[in-house]
Amino acid sequence: MYSSELIKGTLKTIILKLLSDSDEMYGYELTQRVKELTGGKIQLTEGALYPTLHALEAQGVLSTNVVNVGNRIRKYYSITPTGKQLANDKVNEYADFIHTMTFLLGLKPNMG
């Protein structure tokens, strides 16, 4: 796990990117997918995730589809056309930012 301050500001970008590459995903699924893809290094907390999903929906970049699975509720989120554009912009901006930080911190362009 990274120190919490590092992850700040990346939540929306992560959500939008994953939903951009998938037909639809529900909240809990997003937490599991991120955990899996990052080997547990990034773990989305529910207290941050759900309010952000609600905000993105209110903003019109996500739409929802509530489904009953057995007796449990599951709320699927899918990205809207506006959202897809925003996802692209955010990912591109982040790529640029990474490039800038890599230079500023004197890191090798492709270490890892």
Add this chain to the structure above:
Amino acid sequence: MYSSELIKGTLKTIILKLLSDSDEMYGYELTQRVKELTGGKIQLTEGALYPTLHALEAQGVLSTNVVNVGNRIRKYYSITPTGKQLANDKVNEYADFIHTMTFLLGLKPNMG
């Protein structure tokens, strides 16, 4: 300029890295150096910078040296041995984080 949320959580790392590579720097100098190195893409705001410098000093990772330049005050910061270690840790953690985010967002390992 990047959207403000992106830069969040990187301030301490940037300060520690620059002071790690320099004998001493003062606050205003840090803002100018970062602006210069990033082509204006990252601009440290004084409201964020000064409180953070004070906190890092209180934490023992920075030490200060106040100098009179003409009739103006200038407060030089230099990094302590503890600070040098912290700078290293933070930069390494950020390098790892960049690697993880690059994969998560599906970016090329070295685009730019």
Add this chain to the structure above:
DNA sequence: ATATATACCTAAGAAAATTATGTATATAAA
């Protein structure tokens, strides 16, 4: 029975930033 996993949610508080404001000197431009 109990713990863990799934699955949603909100609210109080903390952390970290922005924005605004204040003080003061030096210098360049109008």
Add this chain to the structure above:
DNA sequence: TTTATATACATAATTTTCTTAGGTATATAT
């Protein structure tokens, strides 16, 4: 000469974003 910009420090109110903690409920494994 007065006005704007640059230098140089600082704090305070507010906003944003996240953590921590709590709540509800079902399913499954121990």
